[in-house]
Amino acid sequence: MDDARSDGADPIVVALGGNTLLGQHGPWTVEEQRDVVERTARRLTDALDAETDLVLTHGNGPQVGNLLVQQEAAPETPQLPLDVLVAETQAQIGYMLQQALDNERSRAAEVMTLVTQVVVDADDPAFDRPTKPVGPFYTETEAAEKPFETRAVSDGTYRRIVPSPDPVEVVEADEIADLVARGNTVVCAGGGGVPVVREEGLRGVEAVVDKDRTSQLLATALGAERLVVLTDVEHAYVNFGEAEQRPLERIAAADLRDHLDAGEFDEGSMQPKVEACLRFVEAGGECAIITTPDRLAAALDGEAGTRVVA
Amino acid sequence: MDDARSDGADPIVVALGGNTLLGQHGPWTVEEQRDVVERTARRLTDALDAETDLVLTHGNGPQVGNLLVQQEAAPETPQLPLDVLVAETQAQIGYMLQQALDNERSRAAEVMTLVTQVVVDADDPAFDRPTKPVGPFYTETEAAEKPFETRAVSDGTYRRIVPSPDPVEVVEADEIADLVARGNTVVCAGGGGVPVVREEGLRGVEAVVDKDRTSQLLATALGAERLVVLTDVEHAYVNFGEAEQRPLERIAAADLRDHLDAGEFDEGSMQPKVEACLRFVEAGGECAIITTPDRLAAALDGEAGTRVVA
Numbered sequence: 001m002d003d004a005r006s007d008g009a010d011p012i013v014v015a016l017g018g019n020t021l022l023g024q025h026g027p028w029t030v031e032e033q034r035d036v037v038e039r040t041a042r043r044l045t046d047a048l049d050a051e052t053d054l055v056l057t058h059g060n061g062p063q064v065g066n067l068l069v070q071q072e073a074a075p076e077t078p079q080l081p082l083d084v085l086v087a088e089t090q091a092q093i094g095y096m097l098q099q100a101l102d103n104e105r106s107r108a109a110e111v112m113t114l115v116t117q118v119v120v121d122a123d124d125p126a127f128d129r130p131t132k133p134v135g136p137f138y139t140e141t142e143a144a145e146k147p148f149e150t151r152a153v154s155d156g157t158y159r160r161i162v163p164s165p166d167p168v169e170v171v172e173a174d175e176i177a178d179l180v181a182r183g184n185t186v187v188c189a190g191g192g193g194v195p196v197v198r199e200e201g202l203r204g205v206e207a208v209v210d211k212d213r214t215s216q217l218l219a220t221a222l223g224a225e226r227l228v229v230l231t232d233v234e235h236a237y238v239n240f241g242e243a244e245q246r247p248l249e250r251i252a253a254a255d256l257r258d259h260l261d262a263g264e265f266d267e268g269s270m271q272p273k274v275e276a277c278l279r280f281v282e283a284g285g286e287c288a289i290i291t292t293p294d295r296l297a298a299a300l301d302g303e304a305g306t307r308v309v310a
Numbered sequence: 311m312d313d314a315r316s317d318g319a320d321p322i323v324v325a326l327g328g329n330t331l332l333g334q335h336g337p338w339t340v341e342e343q344r345d346v347v348e349r350t351a352r353r354l355t356d357a358l359d360a361e362t363d364l365v366l367t368h369g370n371g372p373q374v375g376n377l378l379v380q381q382e383a384a385p386e387t388p389q390l391p392l393d394v395l396v397a398e399t400q401a402q403i404g405y406m407l408q409q410a411l412d413n414e415r416s417r418a419a420e421v422m423t424l425v426t427q428v429v430v431d432a433d434d435p436a437f438d439r440p441t442k443p444v445g446p447f448y449t450e451t452e453a454a455e456k457p458f459e460t461r462a463v464s465d466g467t468y469r470r471i472v473p474s475p476d477p478v479e480v481v482e483a484d485e486i487a488d489l490v491a492r493g494n495t496v497v498c499a500g501g502g503g504v505p506v507v508r509e510e511g512l513r514g515v516e517a518v519v520d521k522d523r524t525s526q527l528l529a530t531a532l533g534a535e536r537l538v539v540l541t542d543v544e545h546a547y548v549n550f551g552e553a554e555q556r557p558l559e560r561i562a563a564a565d566l567r568d569h570l571d572a573g574e575f576d577e578g579s580m581q582p583k584v585e586a587c588l589r590f591v592e593a594g595g596e597c598a599i600i601t602t603p604d605r606l607a608a609a610l611d612g613e614a615g616t617r618v619v620a
Binding site for chain 2: 029030033066067069070071073074076077078079080081083084087088089090091092094095096098099102103106109110112113114115117171172174175178179182184194196200201202203204
């Protein structure tokens with residue numbers, strides 16, 4: 001077993017898209033899921049020096065959707081609120097990632113999965129206009145009977161809709177920093193973190209937080225050298241999907257912000273990734289990268305992906 | 311906010327019964343669950359000095375059962391194996407405990423919930439004779455079609471049956487010790503830990519580990535001063551449920567072992583608790599306690615519960 005330990009350098013924060021972990025094509029077997037997770041762990045291992053400290057975050061859209069479908073299918077069991085279900089997905093995905101990473105990287109210190117809470121502002125305007133569809137699809141009649149807000153998402157289909165407030169603070173950031181400093185790889189902030197508001201104490205809220213924004217907040221708090229957002233396209237593109245689409249490669253933050261302000265990125269997918277990268281570099285981070293797991297090694301070498309610098 | 315930090319003394323390990331967290335009487339609302347968790351957090355806060363370091367473990371029987379019921383009710387979603395579901399319950403229960411404890415105890419350092427793996431021996435004889443019923447109840451016909459072993463549990467009813475191997479090592483014990491040393495309260499080893507076997511790396515197995523045994527293993531590894539097993543009866547009893555039932559109060563390990571060897575404790579409930587307490591004291595622990603959450607404070611003062619000493 002390789003005995004690599006932390007070299008004390010700043011860690012790298014890698015954010016994995018939820019869809020890169022489950023696929024969007026219906027019921028996967030657990031073997032298929034393990035294959036995907038192990039493949040991701042191998043890509044990370046191939047791309048990172050053994051001594052590089054890694055903090056891994058991940059999405060949870062398909063997974064939290066499945067938990068909602070499952071508990072609605074069994075109304076005789078306790079129906080848990082969204083904050084508890086987000087916590088469950090942190091362990092579900094984290095456990096599989098942790099085991100695969102531990103087996104691939106073979107560092108002396110363990111890979112740890114932490115339940116991670118993220119503080120949001122109770123006055124965040126997002127609470128007045130929910131935007132994120134989650135969970136099962138309903139008919140109009142079913143939707144009208146639900147005890148929560150629903151919205152038509154396509155012809156005749158409805159889904160629950162929840163707020164997506166901005167993350168303000170990762171509650172466990174200090175502990176993550178300490179674990180990293182002692183050589184542990186940390187899987188955390190899954191699904192963007194469990195959203196909580198700070199009152200007299202912490203209280204969970206039914207919302208979802210964008211995982212790329214939380215990953216940036218955490219990366220900045222940790223003084224990470226690099227933030228990497230892994231997704232299913234190799235670059236952020238200008239005019240994506242059109243004839244003249246153009247991949248962005250190495251780009252200065254100011255130039256990227258011009259593209260962002262011009263509305264050139266898809267609101268539901270690339271825009272939050274670009275915003276997270278910009279916030280990271282603007283807050284002093286050295287480099288933020290958007291790419292695929294397969295191109296991670298090349299991207300870290302400056303030869304692939306979109307690489308945002310100051 | 312109270313600024314109590316670790317006093318550097320040995321921590322106390324408290325194991326909560328899964329039923330003390332959910333109740334056995336059908337579908338609880340999340341408000342009822344939060345009430346139970348908050349009540350437990352208050353009992354712990356009332357009983358422990360602010361500077362006492364706490365490691366909290368917990369059962370998960372009803373909760374992992376509900377996850378199995380839920381995923382079987384939605385066969386169109388991925389059906390996850392038991393090790394992944396145990397990990398999910400660690401976060402589900404841990405998150406609720408963590409928030410309630412953080413709000414009640416108000417220590418400076420966070421309460422952390424860790425996904426915790428426990429190594430079992432691949433050659434443990436338990437794998438040849440599964441004993442633990444889990445998940446939904448089936449008819450004989452349904453049971454015959456399941457891809458896993460089932461067993462009749464009462465007239466005409468069948469359940470899945472899984473092995474319950476002995477825990478050998480808590481994988482994350484060093485990290486738990488470090489977090490405790492820096493003042494964090496740690497919620498871990500939920501459901502007895504996620505059972506894994508050590509091959510070239512770690513691999514999850516479909517089994518359940520007794521949470522009291524894992525709690526003892528962890529308490530001994532941490533050099534804990536006391537192990538407390540909280541359940542729904544105030545004492546271990548000799549001749550429990552009979553006319554001449556007698557509560558055990560302060561008792562020497564050797565005397566308790568005589569009672570155990572005489573088969574005086576119920577195999578499914580009190581016996582593993584008594585065994586865990588004995589192993590803890592025999593391995594050098596100062597005192598192991600069996601009692602209820604309500605009697606915890608008195609038990610720590612030596613005035614309630616069964617208190618096992620050397």
